[in-house]
Amino acid sequence: xxxxxxxxxxxxxxxxxxxxxxxxxxxxxxxxxxxxxxxxxxxxxxxxxxxxxxxxxxxxxxxxxxxxxxxxxxxxxxxxxxxxxxxxxxxxxxxxxxxxxxxxxxxxxxxxxxxxxxxxxxxxxxxxxxxxxxxxxxxxxxxxxxxxxxxxxxxxxxxxxxxxxxxxxxxxxxxxxxxxxxxxxxxxxxxxxxxxxxxxxxxxxxxxxxxxxxxxxxxxxxxxxxxxxxxxxxxxxxxxxxxxxxxxxxxxxxxxxxxxxxxxxxxxxxxxxxxxxxxxxxxxxxxxxxxxxxxxxxxxxxxxxxxxxxxxxxxxxxxxxxxxxxxxxxxxxxxxxxxxxxxxxxxxxxxxxxxxxxxxxxxxxxxxxxxxxxxxxxxxxxxxxxxxxxxxxxxxxxxxxxxxxxxxxxxxxxxxxxxxxxxxxxxxxxxxxxxxxxxxxxxxxxxxxxxxxxxxxxxxxxxxxxxxxxxxxxxxxxxxxxxxxxxxxxxxxxxxxxxxxxxxxxxxxxxxxxxxxxxxxxxxxxxxxxxxxxxxxxxxxxxxxxxxxxxxxxxxxxxxxxxxxxxxxxxxxxxxxxxxxxxxxxxxxxxxxx
Numbered sequence: 213x214x215x216x217x218x219x220x221x222x223x224x225x226x227x228x229x230x231x232x233x234x235x236x237x238x239x240x241x242x243x244x245x246x247x248x249x250x251x252x253x254x255x256x257x258x259x260x261x262x263x264x265x266x267x268x269x270x271x272x273x274x275x276x277x278x279x280x281x282x283x284x285x286x287x288x289x290x291x292x293x294x295x296x297x298x299x300x301x302x303x304x305x306x307x308x309x310x311x312x313x314x315x316x317x318x319x320x321x322x323x324x325x326x327x328x329x330x331x332x333x334x335x336x337x338x339x340x341x342x343x344x345x346x347x348x349x350x351x352x353x354x355x356x357x358x359x360x361x362x363x364x365x366x367x368x369x370x371x372x373x374x375x376x377x378x379x380x381x382x383x384x385x386x387x388x389x390x391x392x393x394x395x396x397x398x399x400x401x402x403x404x405x406x407x408x409x410x411x412x413x414x415x416x417x418x419x420x421x422x423x424x425x426x427x428x429x430x431x432x433x434x435x436x437x438x439x440x441x442x443x444x445x446x447x448x449x450x451x452x453x454x455x456x457x458x459x460x461x462x463x464x465x466x467x468x469x470x471x472x473x474x475x476x477x478x479x480x481x482x483x484x485x486x487x488x489x490x491x492x493x494x495x496x497x498x499x500x501x502x503x504x505x506x507x508x509x510x511x512x513x514x515x516x517x518x519x520x521x522x523x524x525x526x527x528x529x530x531x532x533x534x535x536x537x538x539x540x541x542x543x544x545x546x547x548x549x550x551x552x553x554x555x556x557x558x559x560x561x562x563x564x565x566x567x568x569x570x571x572x573x574x575x576x577x578x579x580x581x582x583x584x585x586x587x588x589x590x591x592x593x594x595x596x597x598x599x600x601x602x603x604x605x606x607x608x609x610x611x612x613x614x615x616x617x618x619x620x621x622x623x624x625x626x627x628x629x630x631x632x633x634x635x636x637x638x639x640x641x642x643x644x645x646x647x648x649x650x651x652x653x654x655x656x657x658x659x660x661x662x663x664x665x666x667x668x669x670x671x672x673x674x675x676x677x678x679x680x681x682x683x684x685x686x687x688x689x690x691x692x693x694x695x696x697x698x699x700x701x702x703x704x705x706x707x708x709x710x711x712x713x714x715x716x717x718x719x720x721x722x723x724x725x726x727x728x729x730x731x732x733x734x735x736x737x738x739x740x741x742x743x744x745x746x747x748x749x750x751x752x753x754x755x756x757x758x759x760x761x762x763x764x765x766x767x768x769x770x771x772x773x774x775x776x777x778x779x780x781x782x783x784x785x786x787x788x789x790x791x792x793x794x795x796x797x798x799x800x801x802x803x804x805x806x
Contacts, residue, residue: 603636
């Protein structure tokens with residue numbers, strides 16, 4: 213792509229509202245002049261993630277992640293900067309210059325490109341290769357039609373050791389890149405690489421944007437090999453943060469308001485084949501907090517449909533708590549003993565599974581049945597264990613109204629007092645001492661210390677960018693002692709630079725300086741009072757602090773010169789002290805900035 217001008221990047225940013233975009237990924241609620249929600253970048257139960265519609269930036273006061281709309285996409289979707297620009301340009305219907313042939317040096321772009329090539333290679337092999345005949349027979353036997361194969365881009369990895377490597381080389385992708393993408397392995401006793409997936413049916417895994425990020429491979433014959441192998445975790449693929457099939461199912465999930473969750477690839481494909489489009493899979497592992505939060509962006513309710521064996525029931529119990537903690541309503545469909553979803557559809561038909569989903573148990577019905585089946589209900593200790601277990605579940609619910617309704621229903625169902633349920637919940641959710649997550653006002657910070665003073669000045673400048681030209685001759689960048697503060701000050705105050713319209717615009721030019729988090733934090737600091745007067749006072753103190761520090765240094769040097777009886781040095785240092793004493797911050801000049 214030809215080099216994009218700063219003006220075009222800013223135009224793209226201005227045509228995409230950050231609150232609207234982030235709301236597609238993170239549920240946000242209005243909180244004063246900003247919006248708040250649970251941070252998508254770290255685990256938390258109380259919202260510390262803030263988005264400013266005024267400044268078009270986000271910041272998490274828990275983990276420190278922050279930046280503008282480009283930074284959010286880069287971190288959340290693992291996009292390169294150019295990919296984020298392209299995505300937002302398309303979203304705003306802005307035409308970008310034609311791409312050049314130079315390619316993108318981003319490590320993420322290289323990995324996406326490698327995975328895209330692999331997906332195309334495996335898909336072509338399934339369609340054309342003679343070796344893939346057994347894979348095609350397997351799909352026919354399972355009832356997976358051509359539209360399903362096309363929709364999920366199912367493929368086949370041939371039995372050779374270097375088929376993908378050779379194809380990648382012809383496309384200019386080296387084996388090391390394939391290795392970083394998890395597509396090949398290094399040889400143990402010799403130099404070189406070999407294909408990870410060989411003679412297997414391939415299930416490509418995509419992110420929510422539809423980009424290929426990993427693969428699962430299934431053996432087609434009974435062998436001593438592991439039935440399924442999967443891509444390892446890479447910079448663009450973390451298994452616990454991805455739901456298989458979400459890209460294909462997202463629209464159906466939003467329309468239905470609910471999602472069906474299964475464990476594996478073939479379970480999902482069987483349900484889609486049966487006409488259930490709003491289904492995702494947890495990639496054969498226990499549901500994680502990030503997966504539950506991801507799903508909560510698309511659905512209000514989840515139906516867990518796991519295998520009927522003890523492992524599946526236990527997974528459903530754990531998964532239900534995860535989903536509940538992410539704010540979803542939860543139901544559970546329990547299949548007949550010994551059945552998995554794929555088998556149920558093949559033996560009982562598509563209509564059976566569709567009807568069964570409509571009568572899935574409520575979470576409380578499932579939990580009570582599951583817990584009471586394991587316990588001797590006549591035992592006081594067993595009853596207490598049931599109450600404690602239900603308390604742990606309800607403790608996951610953040611909404612106080614929903615929590616209260618659960619308390620009432622549990623008390624009625626178990627014929628106990630509500631106080632006992634509340635006690636069990638309190639035990640499961642101990643109060644943690646933590647800092648207040650609301651933004652801290654600058655004036656509440658300790659005012660002594662150069663770094664804190666510098667933060668206050670930068671916060672004022674960032675929040676009032678239209679005043680910056682008036683301060684370029686009055687606040688000296690060399691007065692900033694912290695190197696990161698100095699770099700931001702230089703960008704703001706250097707006279708040969710254009711004035712950034714907003715802090716979000718400033719972040720466009722600092723994306724390679726790793727200062728996004730600091731800038732976003734400073735932009736959220738609440739500054740009370742008239743900005744110009746506060747800047748005048750702070751700038752005067754900053755200059756005076758620097759002069760006092762310089763004076764202390766000169767006094768120490770003068771003391772050493774006097775001990776050494778070095779008259780020439782004494783005279784030179786005395787003149788410097790006199791000159792320094794005459795320098796004072798010109799308050800009348802600073803006041804003229806008002």
